Amino acid sequence: MQVRFWGVRGSVASPGRDTVVYGGNTACLELRLNGSDRVIIIDAGSGIRGLGAHLISSRSGQIEAEIFLTHTHWDHIMGFPFFDPIYRPNTRLKVYGPITYEDDTLDRIVGDQLSYRYFPVRHSELSAAISYHQLREGEMRFSDGLRIKTKYLNHSLLCLGYRFEFDGKVLCTGYDTEPFQNVFSDDPDSPGYDPVVCEEGAQAVADANAALLGFFDGADLLIHDAQYTLSEYAGGKSGWGHSPMEHAIATAQAAGVKKVVLFHHDPDRRDDELQALEDRFRAARQPHGAPEILVAREGMLLKV
Numbered sequence: 001m002q003v004r005f006w007g008v009r010g011s012v013a014s015p016g017r018d019t020v021v022y023g024g025n026t027a028c029l030e031l032r033l034n035g036s037d038r039v040i041i042i043d044a045g046s047g048i049r050g051l052g053a054h055l056i057s058s059r060s061g062q063i064e065a066e067i068f069l070t071h072t073h074w075d076h077i078m079g080f081p082f083f084d085p086i087y088r089p090n091t092r093l094k095v096y097g098p099i100t101y102e103d104d105t106l107d108r109i110v111g112d113q114l115s116y117r118y119f120p121v122r123h124s125e126l127s128a129a130i131s132y133h134q135l136r137e138g139e140m141r142f143s144d145g146l147r148i149k150t151k152y153l154n155h156s157l158l159c160l161g162y163r164f165e166f167d168g169k170v171l172c173t174g175y176d177t178e179p180f181q182n183v184f185s186d187d188p189d190s191p192g193y194d195p196v197v198c199e200e201g202a203q204a205v206a207d208a209n210a211a212l213l214g215f216f217d218g219a220d221l222l223i224h225d226a227q228y229t230l231s232e233y234a235g236g237k238s239g240w241g242h243s244p245m246e247h248a249i250a251t252a253q254a255a256g257v258k259k260v261v262l263f264h265h266d267p268d269r270r271d272d273e274l275q276a277l278e279d280r281f282r283a284a285r286q287p288h289g290a291p292e293i294l295v296a297r298e299g300m301l302l303k304v
């Protein structure tokens, strides 16, 4: 497999002189399988615009692609109306994404971006053949040997981690997410303290965090949420749905991952800050068997 990073930023696109090195586009990954024409796209953030232009310029004839959305927060779907292949009749597109518990289905949530109140073209006017497929936790097997597993993460709406297995290699995504934490106080002096409920909560949290490690187990590459530093997270960002970088690295270590990519950068994180963090993490003494640590950059190509 190989993966190219077309967008690495979280929350909102952040172009400018302070983000030219690591990139300002929001989440979009292109996954290719060895010996296959298959085009797999993970998330449709603003980075998908460049990918669309690349697909059109590099492929004559029909474009067939599958988009796997981790979730439908705007930074992960905002690029969809600007994905040029949707305006071409020779495009066939399958869009996968998590079910929601809202009234609207995936096709409405993504497609309603293309309505006159937001955009000059309506979804019904698109030339491409587009189908939508809602996913739960589970597993899909395809005839070419690709296996995709999905797992709910810890975010403010249903968000899927993906595990792609092909030809003996494994690539996982773990974003947007943060560590599961016990919402029940363990302080006996706090109002409503209940030791039984607290203990049950702690066990549920331990089980959920262990299950996620199992999902990432032994991956060759893990692309993980790393929006904050540990001090930012401890200083008020806990509960915002994103992980500190240190947690991403510790998760990769605990799951026996070979390489971890820190992803979903905060829009305010400047290039010099990301470079300093990357240097610090890579220079730190790591235990035997620790994963290689990379900070995601727009345009980066990794072979798995």
Ligand SMILES: [Zn+2]
Pocket (backbone or CB within 6 Å): 010, 011, 073, 075, 076, 176, 264
């Ligand atoms: Zn996000």
Ligand SMILES: [Zn+2]
Pocket (backbone or CB within 6 Å): 071, 073, 155, 176, 241
């Ligand atoms: Zn999100």
